Amino acid sequence: MTEQTKRQLIKALAYGKTNDEIKECMEITDDDINSVTAEEIEAEKAYYREMGYLQ
Known part of the structure; x- marks a missing residue:
């Protein structure tokens, strides 16, 4: 898994x-x-949350 893929994976998990x-x-x-x-x-x-994308 590339670093970019991992970042996208973490983002997806953060968004639930x-x-x-x-x-x-x-x-x-x-x-x-x-x-x-x-x-x-x-x-x-x-x-x-800090950036206002999640509540």
Whole structure:
């Protein structure tokens, strides 16, 4: 998985997309999704809240 793909994966998880939705459109595996830590997702959510994209 490239760094760009990982960033997009973290973004999708931060926006609350399901694993099935992500796998379908990004063509990645469960192992790829499971490689992302909760801390990475929370940091991304905090960033998007700060920018006004999430509430």
